[in-house]
Amino acid sequence: MSAAMWIHALLWLVGLLLLIAVVTVMGVWWERKFIGHLQRRRGPLHHGFHGLLQLPADMVKMISKEDIVPDSADPWLFQIGPLMVVVPAIAAMAALMFAPGFGLLDMNHGLFYIFAFQTLLPLGFAVIGWSCASKFTLIGALRAAAQLISYEIPMLLAALGVVVAAGSMRLTDIINAQAGVWYIFKEPLGFAIFGIAVLAEMNRTPFDLPEAESELVAGYQTEYSGMKFGFVQLAEYSVLFTGSYLVSALFLGGWNMPFLPASPLWLLLKIVACMTMTMWFRGTFPRLRVDSLMSLSWKWLLPIALVNIMAVAALALALPGIY
């Protein structure tokens, strides 16, 4: 690797870490504000303009808080647990492309890379849940593992429909293929399945069983405090960002906009809109039961996703120019 490539990679790493920090801080603020208004409350209000400084204050508090390790916790696993979720979550973001040629790694299998790292998350959750030696964390972790593994399959099958249609796993190719018609119009069924499955992958309401505040305190992260809790939060918002990016890139045209020149701005707007949608769902829907969560994935989404992929493949063969 030449020096210029090293500098390019280093700048992108710093940029991505900054992006994650900004997404987490602004995401938490916007979530609290938006859900507050959905429930006719006001949300954060007193620190800075409409409570904008609340989150930096929370961050300082989080960093300066005592790091409590439960007596019966497994000391090593308890320490590396947060890293096992935050590292894959951030690593998955390395493949995100924000404009043609504008990204850290424009891999020809970028989509595969992102999904591969997201698949590591249940392992991190399981380690966190096991290491704390608490029933809340263990139940939360087992729920997270079961849910993430169940919903990965319909999600991958729905994404496969897009890959079949675009003929590539490179995110730039997939988005450029939507310069005319977005895949949401070509594969509405795939979009619905992908949207639901991504929501479950991100542990968002109505699929927030791993956290389930009313039953499990805070689920797998119950025993964490201080910056370790901050790391888990960071991972959660990184996954939320990546999930919203995937929905925008695979189905909503990415940086393309009808009648307007392509720009990273459209992509960012779509990501923010997708994140806001998940918050809107959180402010509206009740949580699913564990058994209905499983039956939705295995009995409904998986068969529909299989039908969808076959239909897309058949259409791609029958109408090669259009599909």
Added chain:
Amino acid sequence: MFGSGLLKGLGITLRHALGRPVTELYPFEHKNPPANSRTFIAMHVNEEGAPACRACNTCIVGCPDRVLKLVKDPDDPKRAVEFVVNSGRCTYCGLCVENCPFDALYFTQDYERATRDKGALIYHLIEDGACTHEGEVDRP
């Protein structure tokens, strides 16, 4: 239809988001309680500026928590020289105000008298036969 309830729910929350919040900014904004709310009590005065209390004892007999204390004038049994309210014991049942045949007691609409000192919860509505106007508040 399947899913119509979900859309309806989303519509409801969106309508809430676009409407005004219902929460009050309590310590920063004070709202007057409704006119019939039971708050701290105070004493009316008559035309001459003397307390409206005629020392009939009805409020004290009716009070279930022994909140009130009254000292009569030895020369004039229809005149109170002292009227003490221990609001720390009060449950705001309103029986004293309701029972008073002379409408001498009334609710002030004041509900903010939290204190660290127990003694500060004791109010003298009449002292030396005159109204102290203690605890009466003027709210906008």
